[in-house]
Amino acid sequence: MIDIRNEEKEKIRCLLVGEDDKGLSELKELIRTLGMQTIQTITLTRREIQPAYGMGTGKVQEIAALAETYKAECIIFDFEIEPTKQRNWEKLAKIPVFDRQEVILRIFAQHAQTKEAVLQVELAQLVYSLPRLAHMYGSMARQRGGNYGAKGSGETQLELDQRAVRLKIQEVKKKLAKVISTRKTQRKKRKRAELFTVTLVGYTNAGKSSLLNALTGAQTFVEDKLFATLDPTTRQFSSQKSGNILLTDTVGFINNLPHSLIDAFKSTLEEAINADLLLIVIDGADQEALHHYETVVSVLREIGAEGKDRILILNKIDLTEKTQNLTTIQLASTFPGAFKVSAETGEGLDTLRNELEQRFQGELHDYIIPLQDVIVLNTIRRKCSLYNEKWLEDGIHITARVRAEMLASVTPYLVH
Secondary structure (H helix, E strand, O other), X not given: OOOXXXXXXXXXXXXXXXXXXXXXXXXXXXXXXXOOEEEEEXXXXXXXXXXXXXXXXXXXXXXXXXXXXXXXXXXXXXXXOOHHHHHHHHHHHOOOEXXXXXXXXXXXXXXXXXXXXXXXXXXXXXHHHHHXXXXXXXXXXXXXXXXXXXXXXXXXXXXXXXXXXXXXXXXXXXXXXXHHHHHHHHHHXXXXXXXXXXXXXXXXXXXXXHHHHHHHOOOOOOOOOOOOOOOOEEEEEOOOOOOOEEEEEOOOEOOOOOHXXXXXXXXXXXXXXXXXXXXXXXXXXXXXXXXXXXXXXXXXXXXXXXXXXXXXXXXXXXXXXXXXXXXXXXXXXXXXXXXXXXXXXXXXXXXXXXXXXXXXHOOEEEEEEOHHHHHHHHHHHHHOEEEEEEEEOOEEEEEEEOOHHXXXXXXXXXXX
């Protein structure tokens, strides 16, 4: 893996290779986030899977020639390149060659700030690098910032380096386990305090951090780049009706998110699994909004959060209204119940706040509580929103919004 700390400040010239325009467009944005420059892209209309390079010899020669013509300093593939093929490409092109997965890992390494995020990224990098140690020896190692371990060569040195990396993986996992334990303790405290937790999830750069700031008045970091937020940020949602709503911003999702990162960031992604409510934030002005939504749903399914209660939010409607493109029409018809907001202008935020308050308070229902169960009424008075109360011969008739954690205990008294 290229050591980003040793790269010079001038932009590195990259030749991108992918299988479709959609993937290449996203890869270009990832490259921009890294501060690198895309000089040319190549779309493979048909890829013959060959053992040496992963594609036919003719296409291999064409890509290598283009890299030389455009004076590319690296070739980046939008699909995974196996270690052996990666080494073959670098011998042929005589420049570093890597894939989309390494690009994402490098972005994560740049943006990690807290101890947890740094450990998570380090673990993902080590897991990714282990099968690639063999091709990190020789002339390419100098361009990639050096080898892991001592700078020897040969099978014995490689085995030593592999053992060192495996030991390092175990060490990082132990450190990460302690941090994860602390996060679990924090979650338990929130549950005991009966705090309603809402987690913002969505495609990277959909405006989750901006929305968190707009709803809570926080000043969390916001930048128009992919994966600007890696560390979960939790802020309290201030409301006259209910002041115990916590909003948490999470790492953005992306198509083909590396499994090593999903595994490493499990503790962070668990914020979505353990939340009372998910806010799925979609950039409504993006041409790929539908595709982004499908990716988010896919990642939620992968981490075991597909069954969570959720609200869909189409953000950046201030930009959408200016364009009125086909995407806007498709989103309106596909998601008729979505909340349309602008974190930038504040449009639609009051409606969203009201919805969060109602979700926090629970659905409005009528109940008849037997006189001997008056203790249930006292609990509702203390924890829920009571709108009407009448003491009659057949029991206490009430109208109330009951929070999710109490539904099971009051359902027997529900008036159908």
